[in-house]
Amino acid sequence: xxxxxxxxxxxxxxxxxxxxxxxxxxxxxxxxxxxxxxxxxxxxxxxxxxxxxxxxxxxxxxxxxxxxxxxxxxxxxxxxxxxxxxxxxxxxxxxxxxxxxxxxxxxxxxxxxxxxxxxxxxxxxxxxxxxxxxxxxxxxxxxxxxxxxxxxxxxxxxxxxxxxxxxxxxxxxxxxxxxxxxxxxxxxxxxxxxxxxxxxxxxxxxxxxxxxxxxxxxxxxxxxxxxxxxxxxxxxxxxxxxxxxxxxxxxxxxxxxxxxxxxxxxxxxxxxxxxxxxxxxxxxxxxxxxxxxxxxxxxxxxxxxxxxxxxxxxxxxxxxxxxxxxxxxxxxxxxxxxxxxxxxxxxxxxxxxxxxxxxxxxxxxxxxxxxxxxxxxxxxxxxxxxxxxxxxxxxxxxxxxxxxxxxxxxxxxxxxxxxxxxxxxxxxxxxxxxxxxxxxxxxxxxxxxxxxxxxxxxxxxxxxxxxxxxxxxxxxxxxxxxxxxxxxxxxxxxxxxxxxxxxxxxxxxxxxxxxxxxxxxxxxxxxxxxxxxxxxxxxxxxxxxxxxxxxxxxxxxxxxxxxxxxxxxxxxxxxxxxxxxxxxxxxxxxxxxxxxxxxxxxxxxxxxxxxxxxxxxxxxxxxxxxxxxxxxxxxxxxxxxxxxxxxxxxxxxxxxxxxxxxxxxxxxxxxxxxxxxxxxxxxxxxxxxxxxxxxxxxxxxxxxxxxxxxxxxxx
Numbered sequence: 131x132x133x134x135x136x137x138x139x140x141x142x143x144x145x146x147x148x149x150x151x152x153x154x155x156x157x158x159x160x161x162x163x164x165x166x167x168x169x170x171x172x173x174x175x176x177x178x179x180x181x182x183x184x185x186x187x188x189x190x191x192x193x194x195x196x197x198x199x200x201x202x203x204x205x206x207x208x209x210x211x212x213x214x215x216x217x218x219x220x221x222x223x224x225x226x227x228x229x230x231x232x233x234x235x236x237x238x239x240x241x242x243x244x245x246x247x248x249x250x251x252x253x254x255x256x257x258x259x260x261x262x263x264x265x266x267x268x269x270x271x272x273x274x275x276x277x278x279x280x281x282x283x284x285x286x287x288x289x290x291x292x293x294x295x296x297x298x299x300x301x302x303x304x305x306x307x308x309x310x311x312x313x314x315x316x317x318x319x320x321x322x323x324x325x326x327x328x329x330x331x332x333x334x335x336x337x338x339x340x341x342x343x344x345x346x347x348x349x350x351x352x353x354x355x356x357x358x359x360x361x362x363x364x365x366x367x368x369x370x371x372x373x374x375x376x377x378x379x380x381x382x383x384x385x386x387x388x389x390x391x392x393x394x395x396x397x398x399x400x401x402x403x404x405x406x407x408x409x410x411x412x413x414x415x416x417x418x419x420x421x422x423x424x425x426x427x428x429x430x431x432x433x434x435x436x437x438x439x440x441x442x443x444x445x446x447x448x449x450x451x452x453x454x455x456x457x458x459x460x461x462x463x464x465x466x467x468x469x470x471x472x473x474x475x476x477x478x479x480x481x482x483x484x485x486x487x488x489x490x491x492x493x494x495x496x497x498x499x500x501x502x503x504x505x506x507x508x509x510x511x512x513x514x515x516x517x518x519x520x521x522x523x524x525x526x527x528x529x530x531x532x533x534x535x536x537x538x539x540x541x542x543x544x545x546x547x548x549x550x551x552x553x554x555x556x557x558x559x560x561x562x563x564x565x566x567x568x569x570x571x572x573x574x575x576x577x578x579x580x581x582x583x584x585x586x587x588x589x590x591x592x593x594x595x596x597x598x599x600x601x602x603x604x605x606x607x608x609x610x611x612x613x614x615x616x617x618x619x620x621x622x623x624x625x626x627x628x629x630x631x632x633x634x635x636x637x638x639x640x641x642x643x644x645x646x647x648x649x650x651x652x653x654x655x656x657x658x659x660x661x662x663x664x665x666x667x668x669x670x671x672x673x674x675x676x677x678x679x680x681x682x683x684x685x686x687x688x689x690x691x692x693x694x695x696x697x698x699x700x701x702x703x704x705x706x707x708x709x710x711x712x713x714x715x716x717x718x719x720x721x722x723x724x725x726x727x728x729x730x731x732x733x734x735x736x737x738x739x740x741x742x743x744x745x746x747x748x749x750x751x752x753x754x755x756x757x758x759x760x761x762x763x764x765x766x767x768x769x770x771x772x773x774x775x776x777x778x779x780x781x782x783x784x785x786x787x788x789x790x791x792x793x794x795x796x797x798x799x800x801x802x803x804x805x806x807x808x809x810x811x812x813x814x815x816x817x818x819x820x821x822x823x824x825x826x827x828x829x830x831x832x833x834x835x836x837x838x839x840x841x842x843x844x845x
């Protein structure tokens with residue numbers, strides 16, 4: 131962001147020491163308007179790069195997390211994740227294989243489910259793992275890391291989409307294609323329908339501390355709360371879009387990821403009819419708002435800019451907090467992709483994985499939103515909060531498991547490269563921060579930082595300023611380009627704003643082209659019964675400029691007639707002329723050929739010593755306000771002749787009329803009207819009654835002036 135202010139106005143608000151630093155009187159090349167680069171909000175911070183740090187929607191740079199990762203080689207795509215203590219289980223579509231990851235160790239294959247294509251749901255209770263499959267509607271049980279055994283095959287079920295272990299010890303399964311909730315005895319495998327949603331699938335489920343089971347559906351994006359103790363189920367929300375993809379408990383409520391996807395979630399082929407049916411449901415329910423100036427408010431990726439990912443889906447999504455009484459609050463929204471997963475840590479921070487761009491978003495306890503993680507893989511399938519405050523997340527394309535290993539101790543933020551548009555000198559660097567934050571700058575004369583740029587340097591004379599800020603003098607050498615870097619030294623280090631004052635060398639406003647549009651005549655104007663009087667002496671003047679530094683520019687105009695020595699100023703009015711055009715009334719100027727001189731000055735934006743002027747002169751143009759003369763009329767009935775002449779412009783046409791009759795064109799003696807003097811021939815009607823008659827003749831020059839005369843004759 132670039133703020134400009136006149137030096138005089140700025141002086142009223144800055145300390146004398148600062149003015150001495152940025153406006154030295156002896157350096158005229160730099161005198162004039164002081165400018166400032168300011169970074170004080172999410173949009174400005176987002177133009178830079180954060181490393182082991184993140185940018186919040188509140189406009190702060192905060193320390194991020196260190197991560198370690200391990201890849202599940204040949205493990206297919208992750209469909210389900212569950213955790214028991216320090217052990218993570220990942221269900222995949224690679225021969226329905228379940229992988230086990232203990233602590234920071236490498237993933238190892240735990241088991242494969244015979245006859246299934248994928249493990250799409252997992253739940254864990256102590257040392258017992260439960261797995262839901264696609265297809266077949268089966269729930270399998272793995273105890274103590276042993277071999278899997280089938281717990282139950284649910285009747286009329288194609289896929290077990292979600293599993294959750296309730297506090298009463300029952301296992302709940304969300305299924306499709308009929309959207310039924312089953313309660314399963316984890317010991318005997320006895321299953322009973324607890325609720326039928328009348329939707330197609332129960333995609334997401336979470337068991338909460340109060341004993342309830344919440345679940346979300348597809349294709350109607352409904353959210354339900356089931357009370358196992360009472361055996362009752364209540365609809366809690368109806369979202370716009372077509373599925374509730376993920377749920378997490380949040381302080382007696384839940385956080386729901388509701389998405390509007392172009393293609394529905396199915397276990398079979400996505401038919402055209404299914405797609406249209408899902409899209410038709412997107413207009414109802416609670417709608418998410420389009421985020422402004424927040425993470426996730428991305429522009430659409432240009433077609434072909436990134437290779438298409440296998441199984442890639444298009445859509446948009448929103449995060450909602452839904453309380454036990456049904457109150458719904460939107461927390462965040464994505465405009466170009468959707469949410470895949472959500473989790474809440476013990477501090478109340480909400481983390482959500484996205485279906486594109488490899489991002490995990492953080493909704494903090496103050497409701498600010500940040501991009502907490504941005505990895506090379508593009509699909510984050512699952513996020514899980516750790517008991518120690520850390521986070522685990524799993525990616526789908528090139529399935530990998532990421533775990534945080536602590537807060538970053540050396541997070542950095544590097545601003546974008548600022549461009550002064552000309553060599554500049556730098557003044558005060560100001561910043562607002564919390565904790566241990568170190569600011570440095572560097573400068574150069576090439577657009578990309580590299581060889582020839584200065585080293586990073588701390589400001590000198592750094593001191594506390596009002597409003598909790600700090601200030602210091604930039605020590606980087608003069609140059610066109612500038613960049614700052616902030617180092618965050620601790621968990622509580624936050625950078626909230628930064629600004630740099632600079633003074634660019636003054637550059638003149640360049641006049642690229644000057645054009646003059648002369649008055650012209652309309653065709654066959656002499657044939658009109660009453661010739662138009664709309665011919666104006668106003669000449670339109672225009673000029674094109676290049677104003678690289680944006681200084682306010684004033685223009686002065688002057689003309690000189692060919693043969694004269696002195697330039698004659700054109701008085702443009704009491705106010706300075708700042709427009710790049712002017713209508714010049716030439717009535718008080720003698721006819722002749724002229725040149726226009728346009729002078730551009732930036733004195734209103736600079737001191738007298740630093741102000742610059744440039745001029746440009748036009749090509750020759752005519753000023754012609756005098757009417758043509760018609761003389762030497764001779765009548766030798768039925769023929770007549772005359773001479774039409776003008777001092778400046780060629781004669782364009784001549785017309786005649788007898789006894790106020792219709793006007794007719796005369797003929798040039800040489801056949802062409804192409805000179806300032808023309809002899810014309812007129813063939814009068816040969817059937818005029820004998821007597822006295824009046825012959826009127828009009829001549830028009832190319833400047834639009836019309837002169838006329840008349841005589842009487844006898845035939």
